[in-house]
Structures are given as C-alpha cells and as structure tokens.
Amino acid sequence: MLADVQAAPDRRGVPLDEVGIEGLRYPVLVADGQGAKRETVATATMSVDLGPExxxxxxxxxxxxxxxxxxQLTPATVRALAEELRQYMGSSGARVHLTFPYFLEREAPVTRSRAFVEYTCSVSAxxxxxGTQLSWSVDVPVTSVCPCSKAISxxxxxNQRGHITIEVKGADPVEGLWFDGLIAAAEAAASSPVYALLKRPDERHVTMxxxxxxxxxxxxxRNVCEVLSTSVGITAYRVRAVNDESIHNHAAYAAVSWREPRGAQPS
Structure with missing residues (x-):
C-alpha cells in the first residue's frame, strides 16, 4: 500500500476556500443546442473547498x-460535473469553469461563401x-457604425470593430439562448456581424x-437586454459592449447588469 499523504490529518485548523487545478487544456465536445456537438479545446479551472482537518x-x-x-457538455452535464466533483472529493462545495473557442460556419451575405468564425465562450457551475448554479457567456466580434458621425458628415x-460580451445565470437555457442563441442576439444588436470570408459583393453588402x-x-x-429580459429562466445577466474607436485613441464601452427579482430595472 502506498501512503496517502493528502488524506493525512492537518492540525493547523485552517479551512481553505479553494483547492484545485487551473490552466488545464482538454479536448471536449460542446452541445450547440441544435442537436449537434462541436469539437473544441477547453481551458479548465476546477476547485473544491477543503476542511481544516x-x-x-x-x-x-x-x-x-x-x-x-x-x-457531451450541456447545461445538465456541466451541473452534474460539478456535483460529481463535490461528492467524489467529499467537499461541501465544488466549482468548474471551462473557457473555449467556439466555431460557427457562416455564409457570406451575397455569395454564400462559407467559412468559420471564432467566438470565445465559457460555462461555469x-x-x-x-444545489447547483449554472452560468455561461459569449464574447462576440461585431461591427458598428457611429450614428453621430453619420448625422454630421x-x-x-x-465605423469600428467591437465586442459584445454576454454573461448569463439561470436554469437550463430556453428559447435557444445557449451559446448559438446568445451569439445571434449579440450580432443582431450591432450594425453588422463580422465574417471570416467576404468577396467583393459581400463586402459591399456588409458596408451598406x-x-x-x-x-x-x-x-x-440595450438591444441585447431586450432579448434577455423576455427570456424565462434567466436569473441574472451582464452585458458589455466595447468599440475600438477608429478615429480616437481610446475605446468606448457601455455595460449593464440585472438580477432577480424580475421586473427590477437594470443597474
């Protein structure tokens, strides 16, 4: 029998909030909410709390x-992963956070040329x-045209490229608000989505x-908030948009957070 040093008693009487691993890169299959799985590589942080003894x-x-x-990473399996970790480690609490690139194949708007666009996504439990709590997020590249510049020119x-970040907490995503749905909400909130492949007719279409x-x-x-505020099962969210300004030496941003009770104004 080999000695189990980790299981030995500790007499200092200091409980630890988090003990675990971080920076682990691991291949995973992420459910896309449409019945398919997407291959990617997640960077994982996993921890449990540790009793003083x-x-x-x-x-x-x-x-x-x-x-x-x-x-098969779904809302249900990620929650189950955290609970299994807690039980297996004999801890009162466990946490899992996975961040990964998420690729969607996009059609150019005119020529229908296809190419993959990368989005940064994460899920935590x-x-x-x-019980267990779930949250998930997307970071979406977008294009925006300045209304003020258009009005005075x-x-x-x-115009500039920016990012919209959406973080959501709640029960199982409903009405398509898993990763694909949040990405769609972000792209619809901007002046135009970002594409990996554009031919000349596509570039003309996107610009106009x-x-x-x-x-x-x-x-x-605010456009994203209109989508999230009507979605059942969401208990909290945060939306942040950042533009890398094309005519300024700074970025512009806006953000809003909301949590239950439903009906409260975002702050």
Whole structure:
C-alpha cells in the first residue's frame, strides 16, 4: 500500500476556500443546442473547498471527473460535473469553469461563401449542499457604425470593430439562448456581424448594411437586454459592449447588469 499523504490529518485548523487545478487544456465536445456537438479545446479551472482537518486534495480526481463528461457538455452535464466533483472529493462545495473557442460556419451575405468564425465562450457551475448554479457567456466580434458621425458628415461615417460580451445565470437555457442563441442576439444588436470570408459583393453588402443601421455602444447593450429580459429562466445577466474607436485613441464601452427579482430595472 502506498501512503496517502493528502488524506493525512492537518492540525493547523485552517479551512481553505479553494483547492484545485487551473490552466488545464482538454479536448471536449460542446452541445450547440441544435442537436449537434462541436469539437473544441477547453481551458479548465476546477476547485473544491477543503476542511481544516484535511491536509490536501487528490488532484488526479479532477481530471477523472472532467474526462468522464468531456463528450457531451450541456447545461445538465456541466451541473452534474460539478456535483460529481463535490461528492467524489467529499467537499461541501465544488466549482468548474471551462473557457473555449467556439466555431460557427457562416455564409457570406451575397455569395454564400462559407467559412468559420471564432467566438470565445465559457460555462461555469458551482455545487453545494443546496444545489447547483449554472452560468455561461459569449464574447462576440461585431461591427458598428457611429450614428453621430453619420448625422454630421457629408460623406460616409466612421465605423469600428467591437465586442459584445454576454454573461448569463439561470436554469437550463430556453428559447435557444445557449451559446448559438446568445451569439445571434449579440450580432443582431450591432450594425453588422463580422465574417471570416467576404468577396467583393459581400463586402459591399456588409458596408451598406452597417451604414443603414448605425448604433452606439449604448444601443448595442440595450438591444441585447431586450432579448434577455423576455427570456424565462434567466436569473441574472451582464452585458458589455466595447468599440475600438477608429478615429480616437481610446475605446468606448457601455455595460449593464440585472438580477432577480424580475421586473427590477437594470443597474
């Protein structure tokens, strides 16, 4: 029998809030909410709390639990992963956070040329004696045209590429508000989506579409909020839009947070 040093008693009487692993890159399959799975590589942070009487956590168990769930990451399986980790480690609380690139194949608006666009997504779950909590987020590249610039210019208007970040907490995503749905909400809130592949007719279309739909960062945040505020099952969200200004040496941003009770005004 080999000595189990981690399970040895500790006499210092200091409980630890978090013990675990971080920076682990691991292949996973993420459910896209449409019945398919998308291959990606997640960067994982996993932790449990540790009682004052226990010397250390068995870190190999984190990998075991993740490997057992890697083939189908859904809202239900991520919550189950956190609960399994808590039970396996004998802890009162466990947390899992996975960040990964998420690729969607997009058609160019005119030529229908296809190419993949990358989005940064994450999902987190925490488990305790009273249950599990789930949150997920997307970071979406977009294009926006400045309404003020358009209004005051004889020709053209300045535009910029930005990002809309949406973080959501709640029960199982409903009405398509898993990763694909949040990405769609962000892209619809901007002047135009960003594409990986555009031919000349596509570039013309995107440029004119953006010009016909100018938005401030404030508009983009509010547009996303209109979608989230009507979605059942969401208990909290945060939306943040950032534009890398094309005619200024600074970025512009807007953000809003909301949490239950439903009906409260965002702050």
């Amino acid at each position: 226990v010397k250390g956590a068995h870190l190999s168990r984190f990998i075991e639990v993740l490997h057992g769930s890697r083939e 925490s488990s305790g004696p009273t 004889d020709r053209g208007a300045h 579409t953006g010009y016909d739909n100018p938005v401030f960062v404030e508009d983009m945040v």
